[in-house]
Each structure stands twice: as structure tokens, then as C-alpha cells.
Amino acid sequence: MSERQALQQLPKAAFGQVISAEANYVRVNISHLDASAAADSSPEATSSSGSSSSSSPSSSQDEDAEQLLHSRHASNSQASSSSSSSSSHVPPPRTQLLCTVRALLKKINQRVLVGDRVRVHGIDWLEGRGVVESVQPRSSELADPAIANVGHVLLLFGLTQPPFEPQQVSRFLVSLGASGLPVTLALNKCDLLPESEVTLRLQQVASWGYHAVAVSCETGQGLNEVAQALQGAVSVVAGPSGAGKSSLINALRMGRHKPEAAGLVGAAVAAAEAAGADEQDCEESDQAADGYTGSSSIEQQQQQHASPSAAADPARSFLAVGDVSKIGRGRHTTRTVTLIELPFGGLMADTPGFNQPTLDRVASADLARLFPEFNAAVEAQGGCRFADCMHLAEPGCAVTAAELERHEHYVKFLAEIKAREEYDVRVMQLAKQRREGALKVVSGRGGVARYEARLDQKHRITSRRRQKQQLWDDSTEEQQE
Template sequence: MLEGTIIKGIGGFYYVKVDDTVYECRARGLFRKSKITPLIGDRVLIKINKEDNTGYVEQILDRITELKRPPVSNVNQAVIVFAVQKPDPNLWLLDRFLLLASYQKLDVIICINKSDLDLDGKADEIYDVYNKAGYRIIKTSCKTKEGIEEIRNLLKKKITVFAGPSGVGKSTLLNNIQANLKLQTGDISQKTSRGKHTTRHVELIELDLGGWVLDTPGFSTLDIDFLEEEELENFFIEISEKSTLCRFSGCCHNKELGCAVKEAVDNGEISKSRYDNYLSMLQEIKEIRRY
């Protein structure tokens, strides 16, 4: 059997790259019986049919990481892309992306794209909030080329997922990072002011500089039903750090007295938008657990 990587999956077919050759494969029925679905990024063993050079996925090797949405495996880095405008940044959604990436123990880079459209300093405001929270942020523009080389250097020898809402410029960024990718790009819908979906499937793309990237379809929600209330603060870096100073152990930083987190919000040490998003997610988890 040959060992390779699933780089694309469409309509029940999996495209497995082995060295410089890509084989079209089906998955064995045993995966369906075991309710296991091969994922993009999986390292697999395949058996080749010499008559037509197609194959079957016989075994999925152990996964290092696994994301549910987008459904990919073995990623070790996430570039979360949001635009300064067109569409306007949704920080509530950004915080959910950050939570999921942290839960999967991925290295995270926040990319504030379309910086050439920033006429009112919005990019700097977002930068300050998330830099203070402990994240790495890069401002990029495909028109001025700001930040492109910095992003490119961070992709070397990594498997990186590019995630974010539709229309923020993920595919355009990747086309600027490597010109021969020629990924389909789209404009913003004039009717909804939202991005039009241009990426139709998840695909692992090999880079000339060494490394792989995943350009994923845009999406607008991330479930957090896997979390317990007391776990949530662990995925808000600045809240977790301040929580050690709370008067009572088990403080949820909501209505408790002597809460160091609420005090930090009041004096500007913690962003109110981040805190509000934390409270929103906390309430969501409580509602989930209630039922």
C-alpha cells in the first residue's frame, strides 16, 4: 500500500497525493460501518487498482488535530481573516473562531485584511484589542501588499487553515501569496453587504515555499456545545489571567462580588466587546446545558 495525504474530497471521491502523483480514491465501506469519514488533511494508506490507476482508502492514520467546521485534520496553524470593511468586521464571530482554534491547540494569527479601505482607524482599534489580549495580528492589503510577505513567511513548513466569513478576501490573499494558485474570488453582494461564496469545497493546497494551506468555504456560525461553563474562560486569554485574582474560586465573572475580571473591564484592562462576547457565550452554554 501507498501512504499519502487527502488533498480534496468531492462527491464521495478522495484525491490522495503520493509524492508527485494524485490518485482518485473511494473509501472502503468499513469506514461507513464504523461511522468514520475521511477528512481533508488525513494521512492515509491506499491500495491502487493497476487497471485504471484509481484506488481505495484502506486506513486512516492517527490524526494530530481535527476540526469539525471546516472538516479537516492535521492542521497546526490557523489564519483567521476578517476585513476592515466590505464586509464590516464581526468581532463576536472572530471570538468564536479564536475559541475553536484555541480548543484545538492551533497557533493563531489574526489577519485584518483590506487595510487600504481603513479610513477611520478601525483596523488599529481591532489591533489594540486583540494585541492586548495576547494574539498575533497582521494587517494586510492585496492592493498595497502590506503584510503579504509577513503572512507568506509564517506559512513555511506548516499546515494552515485560512478561515473567516465569506467576502473578507481569503482566496485573494492566497493568490497574492502564490500567484499560480488562481483561486476563484468574488465581490460583496450589493443587496446583503455580505460576501458571496466563492470557495465551493475544502482543498489542501501545496505551496512552493514549503507547507500547505486550506482555503475553506465561508461560514457564519460555530457551535460551542462541547464546552462546560467553567471551561469557557480558558479560551479568553486575558479573562483567564485575571480570574486568578477573583475573590471566590469558581467565579463565572458575571454577577459575583469581588470579581477581578469585571474590575479589569471597568478600568479598561479588558476590552468590553471581548467581555460582552464572553458573557453571550456563557449564557449560550447555560441554555444548552439546561436542555
């Protein structure tokens, strides 16, 4: 049986993970075939139960197809007795598919994010195409950057070019800290500053309650410590544009942050070079053994995304990096979120840079706990006087008494979050009024129901308790000003 016929016998559905998304297309890494689709598509499932002799030719054809596919993936091969039960053990002939998203998912506002585990159906194995039919439940989801099912966050900032901005760093720490995922903080471009300035910046971050790693993609400093934090995990690197996120991934994967740069030294670099050489040898032997060509353009794209050594020219596997602008800002070289395999184990998502991550998923009541130095100050002072202290101007507040550096960042973030929450409340109230209408039912004497006009809040009489509370709020604002 030819390989084309063998591919046609395969099930048309499989499971995988989205590794990149752009415009209306997503690229899916296929992990395994769908056993239920294999059972439905097998000739034995469609034949009658009483005719065993008529099903034997089709079963033999399926076994031939499986043997051909097993020969291409000898390391993962295991023969099965029946086609329907063994199809789930057959490795997929393609590791990646270029897919569109089912229109129904768009109608129900189901976004397909990078990192999602999806079911792909209607697969054309020859052309490497398919349709994302459904999205499996997510273990985690981030808004900025938009990615799902990650277990670790690497925050990367530049010590210079672009300059280190404490408020921007605090905003990233708060936004991503609200997700509950472990965060590793790295400060890049430490080779461009004197060691004394780097030490002062590390001490500043340590006073916030975080451990930061000084990294240099040019010299290789700190790469081993970052590699240990990323090993075996699905991570995402986030930070402002120009911080060096793509350069860091290049250094971890290729041993240098760009093709023309000098090679680095370190355990992480040695693992990258060894893994790259092994993958290149394996892929060359597989291609020589099977002789399958398929669609050349799709195959080339798959090789470029699969591993750093997939292409003949190593420079093609480097992520694009750009120089900062004349004013020391990033140029937004990376424009899409992409999951990339690391040579020492794990996946890393390269993301576009942005300066202001959203705080939409942070509640005003939870903001203070996202500042580790606030929690330490409260514990050291035995707590604030009031249990619901917002750490603004309340008497007996342990945070304001400590005079912490990031307290002004907290005040700005809290004002922004409260403004958003008040806006959300007004929107909900307007929606409720539209649902209920302009009249309300009131029970009178004898249980007789009658309709009355529903008054707006401005027509109601304000209670004395509310008036006193308003006076207290106004006086607090005047003291802060």
C-alpha cells in the same frame, strides 16, 4: 518492458494524504508505496522457497520495471537488490489519485477528512483510481472547518466588505482556540480604510490579548509577515465568507490575488514566482522525458492541483474568487476544503466561509481561559474571591471589576454552552432510564431483594440545600436582568 507493464508490476497499495474531498470522492496525494503490499504482490513471495531458478525471470522483470520508474524520477532514484525490499523506495508513478471511500469506514462512522493520512488499496495506476481503506491516527482535528492533522490556524477577517463584527471574531477565536493550535490573526482589506481606522482596529484586537496583522491582497501589505507564520507548517485559513481567504492564497502563491490584478512586490511574492518557474521547468522536462500519457482527464486534474505552474495557462491555477454582494456580504465562492502547496514551504487549506463556528467542543468550565484578557485581569488583581468563579455576578470577581469589552460576548457564549450541556445531560439521563427500565432492585431486611417502581425526578422530595441553591440562582438571574 513497456511502461504499461511496469505499472502493472507495482504494488496496488500506497500511503498518502487527502488534499480535497467532494461528494463521494477524495483526492489523495501519494507519498510512498506500501512495502508490505509490494512484498505480497512480488512473484518471489508467491513462489516456493526451494526453486531459486524459477524466480529469477520474475525478479529481472521487477528490476526492469523499477529501472524504468527510476528514470522518470532521477532525483529520487536508488537501485535495490531485491524487488520486495526496494519497492518502498520506488517513487509512485502518480502523485495524486482519485479515490472512493471503503463502505466499512462509513458503517463504523469513520469520517475521511481533508488532511487525513490514509492507506489506499486496489490502485489502478493507469487510470489514477483507488479506494481509501483505512485512516491513520490524527494529530489534531477541527470541527469548523472540518480538517485533520493541521498544526497552525490562520484566522482572516475583513476590516470592511463584510464589516468587522467583534462578536463574530470572538466566536472564531474561542472555537479555534479550544483546539490548542497556534492561531495567527490577520485583518484583510486594510487598503479600503484610512490608516487611522486600521490602527484603531489593531489596538482593539491588541486589548483582547491578540496580535493582528493588517493585510492587503491588493497592495501586498502584510504578506511577508503572514508567509513567515505559514512557512513549513500545515495550516488552515478560516473566517467568514467574503473575508478574502482564496485571494490571500492566490497572492501568496501567484503574486496577485486574481489573474487580471497587478503584480505585487515582496519576499513572499518573489518566492512564489521563483518556485512556480522551477516547478514548471521540472514538470516540462519530466513530461518530455517519459512520454507517459495515461488518462488525459485525470492527468490534467492532477496538474491543476499539483502546483500553481502546472497548467500552461497561469490563470487556471488561480483559486476562484468572487465579489461581495450588494449588501457587502460574501457569496460562498469556495465550497470545499482543499490543501494547497505553498511555494515557500508548507501546505495551506482553503476552506468555505461560515459565520457561526460551533462551540460544541468548548466546556463551560474552560470558556474563561480562552479569553486572554480575562487571564490578565485575574493575574493583575491577584485572583477572584472564589476559586470556581464563573465571572458573572460573583462578589470579588476580578473580571467584572475590570469592565472588559468582550465580557458580554463571554456571557452569551456561556449561556449557549450551558444550555447545550444541560441538554446533553437530559439525553444521557433518558438513555440511562431506557437501559435500566421502570423497576429497580432494593435490598430489604435480611438481605431480601425486592423490586420497586423507579420514580422520576419530579416525584422526589427536594432537599433544603437544593432549595436554597435554587433561590440563590433565581436571585442572581434577577440581578443580571
